Amino acid sequence: MSTHSQVSSKAAARAYLAPHTIRVRRQQAIAKGVIWAAAGVTILTLVLIVGYILFNGFYTRKVQDFPVTPYVEERVPIAEDGTTMSIVVERSMRIRDITFPKLEEIYTGRLPFLGYLTTQNRQTTAVVYDGDGFAAKAEAFVLSEGRTFDFYGDDVTYAGSAEEIQSILAENDGTIALVPSEMAEGLRHGKVIGLLQSTVIVNPEILQLQGGRRLDHLKLGQVADLISGAAPAWSDVGGPGIVVQEQDLQNNIPGVYDPLPAVPVVPANPDALWAYFDDVYDDASDAPIRENAVTADGLDEYINTVMETPGAIGIIRTKEAMDRDLPILQVERITHWLNLRPQLLFHAPSRAGAVGGLSYIIINTLAMVLFVIVIATPIGVAAAIYLIEYSKQGRLVYLLRLGTDTLAGIPSIIFGLFGMVFFAQFLGFKTGLISGTLTLTLMILPTVIRTSEEALKSVPRDIRDGSLALGATKLQTIFRVVLPAASPGILTGVILGIGRAVGETAAILYTLGSNLALLHSINSPMRVLSVHLYMLIRENVSLPNAFAAATILVVIVFLVNYTTTRLIGRLNRMAGQ
Amino acid sequence: MKFRKQFERTVETLFFVSALASILSVIFITLFILIEGLPLFFHSATDYPPPTFFEFFFGTEWFPTDTPPKYGIMPFIVGSLFVTAGALVLAVPIGIAVGVFIAEIARGRAQKILRSATEILAGIPSVVYGFFGVMMIGFFLQNFDDPIVNYNAFSASVILAVMTLPTIINITEVSIRSVPREFADGSFAIGSTHWQTIIRVLIPAARSGIITGVILGMGRAIGETMAVLMVAGNQPTIPTEGFRSRVRTLTMAVVNDMGYAADDHRVALFTTAIVLFAFILILNLVTQIITRRSSIKVQ
Missing domain, CATH: 1.10.3720.10 (MetI-like)
Known part of the structure; x- marks a missing residue:
């Protein structure tokens, strides 16, 4: 018996089906489809719930705003003579880098519980290397002019030698130490973490409320876009424009704004600030700066230029921005880590x-x-x-x-x-x-x-x-x-x-x-x-x-x-x- | 030999006492809830008269810490019934469909997977369901303007539907399976299709079992606490905005206030628990009657 004859006999049988039978079969097909769908919904619900819980149980992703860009420095220049500082923490601490404001909090005794940074149960033990005049340089770098760590209480331990720091690291699991970079690598029980200390400052007008909205943070890519010209105007990143007509809520008149171009301010001498600019780009080697960029020489002139040029955006050290109370634009940072681990x-x-x-x-x-x-x-x-x-x-x-x-x-x-x-x-x-x-x-x-x-x-x-x-x-x-x-x-x-x-x-x-x-x-x-x-x-x-x-x-x-x-x-x- | 016999007797008595444990527990639970809850109507710790039965059941205002205090649990009763009804509307069609699917349509792997899925859905703790609900609400609030998925009766109903689904699926499956094979064979013999057999013969024959499943699911929904507590909005007023209204159920009222309640307020919570308990007992009684009446026994 060939399949051919079977097929044709089936086709013939279908041709003679009564309309009633066809209807019944169609109903049956629909009903079975509905039932399969219900079963699918049940499985899908389970997969969704369990998958969601398990995924987030093992993997955590957090989006947070920081007053710094994610440019990490492991060897931080702290003095004119070329001294570089590294931050060393106890090895098992769950931390890769620290922002400058947090570092300042720790070394002024305002963060006694380090666990809030690492999600571990750790009390802070702040240490600084005290030799070759290093402590004074670190103080000048972290604190305001003329202050010492002692000024804020006796929270900071001055350690005279690498061995002493090593023993403190071994004894206290919440140890953080400021040491010269040459010493950092040799410390047992410790690891070097990076410092985040570059901050985006903008012309004060950028942060003003306009049309019921205010720009409160940028995504990292947006910083690069503003500087390279990929986002030519502030309105492209949710910022303000030039007012043509004010918004009038009472008479229901919407505001009319012209685009306000972003103006990057770049330092005249390619010094440390350049590194910050480079890093906001994906391609650090050859970062284009948009044509309307303004150059400024020296820190004071740089800051003045940013404050006075409409639509200006610049990047400087966090400490300088905070000391002068400059308008800081927060930058979004995405961190992710393994959540459910043996610890x-x-x-x-x-x-x-x-x-x-x-x-x-x-x-x-x-x-x-x-x-x-x-x-x-x-x-x-x-x-x-x-x-x-x-x-x-x-x-x-x-x-x-x-x-x-x-x-x-x-x-x-x-x-x-x-x-x-x-x-x-x-x-x-x-x-x-x-x-x-x-x-x-x-x-x-x-x-x-x-x-x-x-x-x-x-x-x-x-x-x-x-x-x-x-x-x-x-x-x-x-x-x-x-x-x-x-x-x-x-x-x-x-x-x-x-x-x-x-x-x-x-x-x-x-x-x-x-x-x-x-x-x-x-x-x-x-x-x-x-x-x-x-x-x-x-x-x-x-x-x-x-x-x-x-x-x-x-x-x-x-x-x-x-x-x-x-x-x-x-x-x-x-x-x- | 005599000692041996006496030993056997003693152990048998021990077995008997253990067998009594559950019924004794039920009696004790009833007794203690009543003792703690009933004084609300007869004795007041304040200068104001205790609430009457009518005020308690039909009062729409719940201000237990005001002077004079108001103990009206109508909002909670309505809230409980409302979210339960919502849950059943969603869960019953899907539950029966899936039960039929497992019992009659699915074969081999599909059947196995669905059965495990149902068991796992039943096993997930209610606090995890609540947690999931909270995260979903967070997601919707972040991405939509005024979404229906909010801290309200709708979210509670959806979560409860998922939680009651396994009960309905299981009992539907079992009762369809327990319909004697001759019924289906007879139906096939007179030329019915598979679908006609399911819809005209098997489901009607398994009707009482399916109803039992729905009622058991209802009992689970009314008694559910943690998941509802986390998503239902917890507002002690009669729901007026349909599924968008924030509701407080009987269970939520009890668990929410028990942490700090004192004096009459605490007593009123136990009285609320009596009402909840009565609901559950009535539902149980109904299932008992249905199961006894039906010709096909469902376990």
């Missing part, structure tokens, strides 16, 4: 979870899970044994099943209230581990009971009869024969229970507490992953850490799903044999 799991959280890791939280969660399993498993399995092995079907069993069903349907917040009133207050356990785990035990009991019941039911009758026939008592039969055979099913129930307990929040908010401390006694209030996640979002403490916590929770869900599927598969295979 996050092993370091202690601090400052409400804003810095440090999740170690306490994870240990607390494990302790809670352990307690819940230890309490819930025996009770749940015993209940299932009674229901399956002992009870005769009847009113009592119906009532017991009804109890389990009802318990399964009670919302977690009710469990939370009950736990608070009964365990914490009435029984006097206070808010803490015991109250929390007992509340959770009640919550997961139905899951454990039901799954254990199913597991016990699936054990064939013959096995029991065989055991009994050999002279074993009922109890011996249950413990030596039935329970081992049903153990994968029971384990499934316990794992499902763990999954539910780990994710629960409302029931433990007021029974387990939310103290950000490691559990130290059986009664101590403590915070677990789910509550930590909630607190981090509610108080807007740290989004990356919230994503990390959510990621761990999602991973637990996957683990629970994977193991239970495997266990059930094993159980089915056993039953099949």
Whole structure:
């Protein structure tokens, strides 16, 4: 039989289909399409939620405005005689560069907690090398004229030798040191970080409010565009124009503006400032400056030119801009880093979870899970044994099943209230581990009971009869024969229970507490992953850490799903044999 | 031998006591919530008279810390029912469709993937759903003018729909599967197509199971706390702007104020919890009745 004849007979059959049949088939096709779409929506929702959480859990991208451009200097010239300074920090610190304003804060004693820069739990230890007159040069570079670090208190340690700095680096994990560049490379326990100290200054008019808008920051590429002429006018980057007609809100007259050209101001001598200009371009070697650029000689004239030329834009050192209170245009900077890394799991959280890791939280969660399993498993399995092995079907069993069903349907917040009133207050356990785990035990009991019941039911009758026939008592039969055979099913129930307990929040908010401390006694209030996640979002403490916590929770869900599927598969295979 | 028997008896009693644990818990929970919540109507800590039943249930103003305090939980009841209805409108069609898909249409890998997807959706903690909701709202607020996805009833309904979906899918699938094969065979034998069999035979036969699933999903939606708390806007007034209105549900009212509430305010929260509990018990009772009546048993 050739395919040809089959095709033609099909075609012939279609030709004789009744209109009704065609309609039915079309309806069927549409209906099946809708159903496939619904299935697609379900999968898509899951992928979207899980993908979003996991992606952000492992990778963090942050867009922030800084008063400096991202031009990094590792060897900073600090004096006329060619002395260069490097900034060295303790090696494990999560920081690659530091802005000049932050450096100034540290060396004037205004940033005692370095963790806000590194998201680690570190107290600042500021050090400066004091030899060959280096400290004086560093002071002149960082502070206003004539000041010393001592002027702001004794926060800064003067170290006389490389060995001394090395020992401070080894002892304090929040050490930051200003040293001559020649010394920086040789310091053990330390690493060199860059300094960001070039700032975009503009003519004051640029930052004025116009038509209800104000230019508050530039993207990095926009700085280059303004200087090279790719963005000829300020309005191209969201800036102001030359007023032709003022906006009149009362009479509803829109403002009319002519384009205000951007005028780069460049130094006459290609000195250090040139480097800043070069760096805002992608191609640093041959940076074009637009034709209408104005040149200025010397710092004072440079600044004056920027302040007086309409539409002027220039780049100078942050310190000079801040000292003279010049109009600074912030520049956007994108940073990204690996979020959920081993350190996050092993370091202690601090400052409400804003810095440090999740170690306490994870240990607390494990302790809670352990307690819940230890309490819930025996009770749940015993209940299932009674229901399956002992009870005769009847009113009592119906009532017991009804109890389990009802318990399964009670919302977690009710469990939370009950736990608070009964365990914490009435029984006097206070808010803490015991109250929390007992509340959770009640919550997961139905899951454990039901799954254990199913597991016990699936054990064939013959096995029991065989055991009994050999002279074993009922109890011996249950413990030596039935329970081992049903153990994968029971384990499934316990794992499902763990999954539910780990994710629960409302029931433990007021029974387990939310103290950000490691559990130290059986009664101590403590915070677990789910509550930590909630607190981090509610108080807007740290989004990356919230994503990390959510990621761990999602991973637990996957683990629970994977193991239970495997266990059930094993159980089915056993039953099949 | 006698000792042995006595031991067996003791262990059996232990098993029995364990079996009693769940029903005892239900009784204790009911009892303690009632004890904590009912005094609101009979005793007042302030000079003002305690609220009447009517004032409590139908009052539209919730100012528990004012003088005189006002305890009207109508906004919360309406809020709860509103977001739950919204969630069901979204979740029921999709849930039933997917349940039918897994039970009847999908084969092999598609079936496996969807079943795991449903289980994982059911396993994701509500606080993670809430977190996701918050991030989505942030995204929409940043990129659109006055988006519908805001801290309001719409977002809460969508999140709740995703959370109730697994319940509805699962129970639909199970109840369609438990329809005896003869029904479908008979339908095929008289010349119906697969689709006609599904729509005219299988779904009607599995009706009671599907309804049970919807009611269970409803119970989950009404009782859900954390996810709703994070996205619903938390405004204790009767919703007037449809899905754009910020709402506070019964559960949100309880968890939101419990941290600081004292005296009558605290009691009123327990009274609110009684109302929530009553809702859930009624839903449970309905499912019990449906399951007992139906010829096809659903587990």
